Amino acid sequence: MEQIEVPRAQVPGHASSARPGGLSAQAAVAVEHLTKRFGDRVAFEDVSFEVGHGEVFGFLGPNGAGKTTTVRTLGTLLAPTSGAATVAGIELRPENGPAIRSRISIMPESPGLYLRLTVVENLECFARLYRLPERRERIERALRTVNLTDRANDLCRSLSKGLRQRTALARALLNDPAVLFLDEPTSGLDPVATREVHELIAALKDDGVTTFLTTHRLEEAERICDRVAILNTTMRLVGRPDELRARLFTTGVEFRLRAALADPAAVLAGVPGVEGWEAQPPSSYRVTVPDPGAAAPELARALVHAGADVLSIGELRHSLEDVYLELVDEDVEAKRG
Amino acid sequence: MSFSWARVAAIFQKELRDYRRNRFVVIFTMSVLPLIFIAVPIVSLFTIKVSVTNAKLETSIGRSLLYLLILPAIIPSVLSAYSVVGEREQGTLEPLLTTPIHSEEFLIGKALAAFLPALAVAYAIFGIFLGAAAAFADPAIVSAVFERNHLLLQLLFTPLLAGWSIWVGIAVSTRVSDLRAAQQLSVFASLPPVAIVALFSFNVITPSLGLALGLAAALLAIDGLAYRIVAAMFDRERLISCTRS
Numbered sequence A: 001m002e003q004i005e006v007p008r009a010q011v012p013g014h015a016s017s018a019r020p021g022g023l024s025a026q027a028a029v030a031v032e033h034l035t036k037r038f039g040d041r042v043a044f045e046d047v048s049f050e051v052g053h054g055e056v057f058g059f060l061g062p063n064g065a066g067k068t069t070t071v072r073t074l075g076t077l078l079a080p081t082s083g084a085a086t087v088a089g090i091e092l093r094p095e096n097g098p099a100i101r102s103r104i105s106i107m108p109e110s111p112g113l114y115l116r117l118t119v120v121e122n123l124e125c126f127a128r129l130y131r132l133p134e135r136r137e138r139i140e141r142a143l144r145t146v147n148l149t150d151r152a153n154d155l156c157r158s159l160s161k162g163l164r165q166r167t168a169l170a171r172a173l174l175n176d177p178a179v180l181f182l183d184e185p186t187s188g189l190d191p192v193a194t195r196e197v198h199e200l201i202a203a204l205k206d207d208g209v210t211t212f213l214t215t216h217r218l219e220e221a222e223r224i225c226d227r228v229a230i231l232n233t234t235m236r237l238v239g240r241p242d243e244l245r246a247r248l249f250t251t252g253v254e255f256r257l258r259a260a261l262a263d264p265a266a267v268l269a270g271v272p273g274v275e276g277w278e279a280q281p282p283s284s285y286r287v288t289v290p291d292p293g294a295a296a297p298e299l300a301r302a303l304v305h306a307g308a309d310v311l312s313i314g315e316l317r318h319s320l321e322d323v324y325l326e327l328v329d330e331d332v333e334a335k336r337g
Numbered sequence B: 001m002s003f004s005w006a007r008v009a010a011i012f013q014k015e016l017r018d019y020r021r022n023r024f025v026v027i028f029t030m031s032v033l034p035l036i037f038i039a040v041p042i043v044s045l046f047t048i049k050v051s052v053t054n055a056k057l058e059t060s061i062g063r064s065l066l067y068l069l070i071l072p073a074i075i076p077s078v079l080s081a082y083s084v085v086g087e088r089e090q091g092t093l094e095p096l097l098t099t100p101i102h103s104e105e106f107l108i109g110k111a112l113a114a115f116l117p118a119l120a121v122a123y124a125i126f127g128i129f130l131g132a133a134a135a136f137a138d139p140a141i142v143s144a145v146f147e148r149n150h151l152l153l154q155l156l157f158t159p160l161l162a163g164w165s166i167w168v169g170i171a172v173s174t175r176v177s178d179l180r181a182a183q184q185l186s187v188f189a190s191l192p193p194v195a196i197v198a199l200f201s202f203n204v205i206t207p208s209l210g211l212a213l214g215l216a217a218a219l220l221a222i223d224g225l226a227y228r229i230v231a232a233m234f235d236r237e238r239l240i241s242c243t244r245s
Helices: A067-074 A094-103 A119-129 A137-145 A161-173 A191-206 A219-225 A241-248 A264-269 A290-305 A320-337 B003-022 B021-046 B054-081 B085-089 B094-096 B104-136 B138-143 B149-175 B179-190 B192-201 B211-235 B236-241
Strands: A029-040 A041-051 A055-058 A082-087 A104-109 A177-185 A210-215 A228-232 A233-240 A254-259 A278-282 A284-288 A310-317
Touching: A029 A067, A041 A067, A041 A082, A041 A104, A041 A228, A055 A067, A067 A082, A067 A104, A067 A177, A067 A210, A067 B236, A094 A104, A104 A161, A104 A254, A104 B094, A119 A137, A119 A161, A119 A254, A119 B003, A137 A161, A161 A191, A191 A210, A191 A219, A210 A219, A210 B179, A219 A320, A228 A241, A228 A320, A233 A320, A254 A290, A264 A278, A264 A284, A264 A290, A290 A310, B003 B021, B003 B104, B003 B179, B021 B054, B021 B104, B054 B104, B054 B138, B054 B149, B054 B179, B054 B192, B085 B094, B085 B149, B085 B179, B094 B236, B104 B138, B104 B149, B104 B211, B149 B179, B149 B192, B149 B211, B192 B211
Parallel strands: A041 A233, A055 A210, A055 A228, A104 A177, A177 A210
Antiparallel strands: A029 A041, A029 A082, A228 A233, A254 A284, A254 A310, A278 A284
């Protein structure tokens, strides 16, 4: 299975200076040929990628692809079977576990709050576990960040799912993490709560926090991530969403007419740059062109000249979901084959 | 990063807050259970006939005191059985283990949170028993209850039995995936050391200061060993993924 490695995006603070073993010293997270097996079962295999400082990095993949196991491995909860990694500039080794854990935060999919404790008591417990100075100020700041100050003294069991998620996020922010791992942070949230979490992640990015976001929601990844990686036991693809689309799909123009063309081949053949076309019944067409911006006006003119009523015309857009499904379908077919 | 008592204190305080708001702990473990275990000794205290022989009197008092010693074995085993599997069930174990906490800090924090309340309840119940005896029992019975060896056994073995129960409870809690199973197994496994005390209480072993101290030292050593075994059993990978590292 071919792995496509798209060149890194320009990420603030990122420099790819090499260090022994090929790991970047400057990356917030650098992973090289990392593998985790549980007995005979492979959780993930030969995974390599880098996350730059201040980057929002999306980690996508189907259920059982190894996303959560990767996060747990980088968070030193699980020991890798082979490979190397640095997290927050510290080499991933068992003896470095406490040092790494003190510089990162992981917010698991389930908020994992002590429901009989208040919001502030939950945060206080974790602030003490991190041995943070100025605990009260940090807790207040974290609560302000997630807009939860007015619920600080409520028992966690009285909070809605969205508020519990925000409490967990406040807990994850207490230690000013160099890398923040968020595992499905919007899972089960309604659209309003989801938007609030997205806004929080965006605000954290503005503050320079590196975020490693595991998600199933492709539109979420597309909207808030600088780069994404698609994992399906092995790493399938890493890059910016637009780069991934360009790699997997041809560029083109899509148009819709009031009625289907009588002889589309005759109309489209005369347009410069058209490399191919495909009818989308009843009266839409997709045309493959190297430069949609240049081809669209030419196409519009040709269609009008042919007497067609053009309802819409625009660049053919493939979503991250198309990229994802293309890759996952490839894997399913490869397994069948 | 070295061992930190501040992190131990964080776990300890969190546990106490949690107990305080847990009705099962407050009502059953800390109230009903002690009442059950003090009711029988107090009733038997007032039903002992003064005319019985010294040996029979000793046996009756011994039985009452043994009842009181079951308490420091059972209360911490119920509390400590929750320590790991309970965190897992409510999804709090993973966030906890993602902090820089060391296994030893986690275990000692959990153990202290079970040990100190259990010790307080057990000594309070013993105090009530002594108070009831002093106030209402026949002078001959009072003198038997307040006999030096009885007091020594009670005071010495209460923390040691609690210690054993805690480590057994935590060990069970790290290995099972169901809270009820953990509590049943822990209570069951916490009782064998009580049998040694029973031998004293029923005068099968003639109590002496030296023997009591010797057995207490042995139980202390076993408690220390149990802590080391539990610390070795505390495997983050196994706890998170249910597989061995």
